[in-house]
Amino acid sequence: MQSHSHSSKIISLFVFAALLASVAPAMAQEPAADPAGAADANAQDTREEIDPNDPLFWAKTRDIFTVQKRPFQKEGRFAVSVYGGIIPNNIFEQYYPVGVRVNYYILENIGLELAGSYAFKVDTGLSDTIQTLDRDVPAPLIGDRQVSHSNFGVVWSPFYGKTSFYNSALSYFDMYVFGGAGLVITQTQPDYGDEISTEAKPEGVLGAGLAFYLGDHVSIRGDFRQFIFQKVTGGVANPSEASLGLGWFF
Incomplete structure (x- = not known):
């Protein structure tokens, strides 16, 4: 009886290990969240909403203040x-x-x-x-x-x-x-x-x-x-x- 009980435990462990082995690949194949891609999509939406001729285009897009090329031009005038x-x-x-x-x-x-x-x-x-x-x-x-x-x-x-x-x-x-x-x-x-x-x-x-x-x-x-x-x-x-x-x- 003890030998049969011991064998049942060993079989149960093998079955549990096989279940883990089958679940792990399935979890690895699930698509992970892509915060970088979401950020790029949001930035793209923001750029589409802002006039590209705006002298502060990149400052508004990146939410930073930078020295932009001035709209007032002198060359040829x-x-x-x-x-x-x-x-x-x-x-x-x-x-x-x-x-x-x-x-x-x-x-x-x-x-x-x-x-x-x-x-x-x-x-x-x-x-x-x-x-x-x-x-x-x-x-x-x-x-x-x-x-x-x-x-x-x-x-x-x-x-x-x-x-x-x-x-x-x-x-x-x-x-x-x-x-x-x-x-x-x-x-x-x-x-x-x-x-x-x-x-x-x-x-x-x-x-x-x-x-x-x-x-x-x-x-x-x-x-x-x-x-x-x-x-x-x-x-x-x-x-x-x-x-x-x-x-x-x-």
């Missing part, structure tokens, strides 16, 4: 800017230039610029003050009074970025440098008692600026220009111009 500024270097006279800049952008970050300005002159009154204190002191010899500047050069924008106002609107901006050459028109008096004449002199120009772009056509520019030309009294004049302008892209 003309721009005209009007501006006003100040040339404050001379303590005896202040100059207030008013001018126009015309740009054509060969590439997105490289453009050509033609600029011209007329400078309004304002006497600071310092010369009269000095002569009032000491009448033996002659009036200062200005030498070259600036009348106008015209120059041509290259604008290079190595950096651009964007700003947001209360997360409601994006505006794009450029930081750029400028280099060129041109002519300065001056009223020249070489020495005391000499007649004042008008001369055109070559000059070099270096500068930098910052431009904000509003919409597809309007820009606001802040510029700094350093002019360099030969003084009639000897040496080199280096007047600096700071200006603010409003531009329109065609």
